[in-house]
Amino acid sequence: MDERTLSKKLKFIDNYKVATNAATGSEVDSNANVSSKNIATMSAELSKSDFIDVNRAITKKYLLAKYGQDVVEQFESDLKNHIIYSHDESSIMPYCVAISLYPFLLEGLKQLGGTSGAPKHANSFVGGLCNLIFLVAGQFAGAVAVPEFLPYLDHFLRCDYGQDYIDHLDEPVWNIGNNQITVRHIIEDLFQEFVYCINQPAGARGYQSPFTNIAYFDKGYFDSIFKDFFFPDGDEPCWETTKVLQKLFMKWFNKERTHDVITFPVETMNLLWDKDTHEYVDKEMADFTAEMWAEGHSFFLYNSDSADALSSCCRLKNAIEENVFSYTLGAGGIETGSKKVITLNINRIVQNWFNDEVNKKYKRNRKSLPEYITEITSRVHKYLEAWNDHLWDMFNCGLLTVYNAGYIDLDKQYLTIGFNGFIEGAEFLRSVNDYIPSEYQNLEILPNNSAYKAYAHDILSTIKELNLAHRTAHLRFNTEQVPAENAGNKLYKWDKRDGYWVPANRNLYNSYFYPVEDPTYDPVTKMYLQGKDFIGNLDGGSAYHCNLEEHLSKEQYRKLMDIAIDAGCSYFTFNVPNTVCNKCGHISKHKLDHCEKCGSDDVDYATRIIGYLKKISNFSEARQVEAAKRYYANIEESDKC
Amino acid sequence: MVKLYSQPSCGQCKMVHMLLDQKGIEYSECQDVDEMRSLGITHTPTLEVDEKLLVGKDIINWIRSK
Numbered sequence: 001m002d003e004r005t006l007s008k009k010l011k012f013i014d015n016y017k018v019a020t021n022a023a024t025g026s027e028v029d030s031n032a033n034v035s036s037k038n039i040a041t042m043s044a045e046l047s048k049s050d051f052i053d054v055n056r057a058i059t060k061k062y063l064l065a066k067y068g069q070d071v072v073e074q075f076e077s078d079l080k081n082h083i084i085y086s087h088d089e090s091s092i093m094p095y096c097v098a099i100s101l102y103p104f105l106l107e108g109l110k111q112l113g114g115t116s117g118a119p120k121h122a123n124s125f126v127g128g129l130c131n132l133i134f135l136v137a138g139q140f141a142g143a144v145a146v147p148e149f150l151p152y153l154d155h156f157l158r159c160d161y162g163q164d165y166i167d168h169l170d171e172p173v174w175n176i177g178n179n180q181i182t183v184r185h186i187i188e189d190l191f192q193e194f195v196y197c198i199n200q201p202a203g204a205r206g207y208q209s210p211f212t213n214i215a216y217f218d219k220g221y222f223d224s225i226f227k228d229f230f231f232p233d234g235d236e237p238c239w240e241t242t243k244v245l246q247k248l249f250m251k252w253f254n255k256e257r258t259h260d261v262i263t264f265p266v267e268t269m270n271l272l273w274d275k276d277t278h279e280y281v282d283k284e285m286a287d288f289t290a291e292m293w294a295e296g297h298s299f300f301l302y303n304s305d306s307a308d309a310l311s312s313c314c315r316l317k318n319a320i321e322e323n324v325f326s327y328t329l330g331a332g333g334i335e336t337g338s339k340k341v342i343t344l345n346i347n348r349i350v351q352n353w354f355n356d357e358v359n360k361k362y363k364r365n366r367k368s369l370p371e372y373i374t375e376i377t378s379r380v381h382k383y384l385e386a387w388n389d390h391l392w393d394m395f396n397c398g399l400l401t402v403y404n405a406g407y408i409d410l411d412k413q414y415l416t417i418g419f420n421g422f423i424e425g426a427e428f429l430r431s432v433n434d435y436i437p438s439e440y441q442n443l444e445i446l447p448n449n450s451a452y453k454a455y456a457h458d459i460l461s462t463i464k465e466l467n468l469a470h471r472t473a474h475l476r477f478n479t480e481q482v483p484a485e486n487a488g489n490k491l492y493k494w495d496k497r498d499g500y501w502v503p504a505n506r507n508l509y510n511s512y513f514y515p516v517e518d519p520t521y522d523p524v525t526k527m528y529l530q531g532k533d534f535i536g537n538l539d540g541g542s543a544y545h546c547n548l549e550e551h552l553s554k555e556q557y558r559k560l561m562d563i564a565i566d567a568g569c570s571y572f573t574f575n576v577p578n579t580v581c582n583k584c585g586h587i588s589k590h591k592l593d594h595c596e597k598c599g600s601d602d603v604d605y606a607t608r609i610i611g612y613l614k615k616i617s618n619f620s621e622a623r624q625v626e627a628a629k630r631y632y633a634n635i636e637e638s639d640k641c
Numbered sequence: 642m643v644k645l646y647s648q649p650s651c652g653q654c655k656m657v658h659m660l661l662d663q664k665g666i667e668y669s670e671c672q673d674v675d676e677m678r679s680l681g682i683t684h685t686p687t688l689e690v691d692e693k694l695l696v697g698k699d700i701i702n703w704i705r706s707k
Contacts, residue, residue: 105652314685
């Protein structure tokens, strides 16, 4: 290492020592999923810049082999000019995954280097699963989803306590002294073991807990995913008992979150609706979903009219089928995920298009916005393909043991094109209204604005069509409105530094189709902006975070769920900041200026930074500024719906 | 005549393999999606036994009966 690099690293250590928290101390990849700042988190940060160099060298090596030096240089140029943002470059691993748990049932952890054999009981299942999550997370840069957690746990509970265990929850299983241990106690102990274990910082991940996602299913999705499924002992999944277990977990988890800010698992409820009646098919689970929100629980809802929208491990696929739901921060189906995410900086791209194509007085053969996007997307497909080649080489050498063991298949995961700076690009076009093509003139960020719809279609549908056109047996692309915890801030700063227009009322780029800080947008309008007219152009995930000042009633939440069907808003959650007392530790599900238990005004707030729940004091400084600007709608306003 | 229709990363398919091998049952295997679709197969594993297609628990029951 040369003197200059060493000096830079020593300076980083000095800066890290005085940083307000771990996320702020990070120069490369600030992440609020690190609660404690210590020597382990600092050490993990220290080598990240080296890994970025290695990561880029790997991509360039495979690009050179397949496409030649020109494409390598274009890749370097796109990165240098911040046309693209390559996520988690400080890792050379695949990005995120929703695994099948079946290999774990067959062979335990041995294929991943662990020592445990196949689980035989609920206890060994949960204990082994926690270890499995840490092992899998050690081979991925991002999230690990285990959508089968509860259906599988139900199987082991039926093995241990009888097929009808849910009918005997409060009957004693054994006595310890004067204490009677019931099935409910045992189940809640298993929940506790799972949740507190996965929230432990992981040494191998720079003290980040494994980003863990789980799923809940209604009857429609349960039947779709577990059709013809059987466990190794021949037992079949049981909807009636799994339904009760899902409810028990949600109730328990919601209550547990009044004791501690528990970040993981991030939960997704999956509900199917009827395309003719536009009603949720499983009304009981739909009502329960609204009930849990009304009780203050925080989780995502995925809804769709297609039973095949969630991937299953065993349903047959072909090369031209529609993409299944896959979101880098959520869980739906099994055996899906992203191998790599490269995000397009839409604000800069739109301004470059305007400056290079629209605003050049004597230019011939001007490119339309879709043509301009096509050129860039085609390049990014090559960059992603290079990474895919790298992963296949790793797989063929036996280094991707999660894949080798059959938890996931490289062909089932996506190569993801993210996008960020989307509304900022639209806001820029509005500022040059008189000089742009007529289809984008008079653009307003509103659900029924034809210019905004045309803008969304011309960018996103273009990418979607190219994703399909470039699809092969080994290449499957999708597009995601990425949460951009870091990228949103970095791209904003770089664009501002380089003289591009950026909004003055924001310190980072938005991750939605609406301005998150603007109080004139009510929750329903935002739901339509995050609905089918806009996300219909996507073949990957996006999330609507409905920020509310206070909780709604069950009926109000249920009404919003119905509106979501009408709007075509397929993935959303409600965020009401929780108040965390720094003095007595009490957590309220409401946003208060003092602790409701001890009266102290020394309070912090917990909310979702992007997709996961954290105390705001754990956010990076840039994200804390953004959090302070978020607009939380009040109940009266929500009553409009 | 036994034929197993499977997919590369299907855990249940792997288990059916193991059970067939344990019982010493001879079988052929097909991973051709087009062929499976032409037979109306939508999920794996599917086991063809004497021109009858078995799915789910029926596969386990048949192997255990051998």
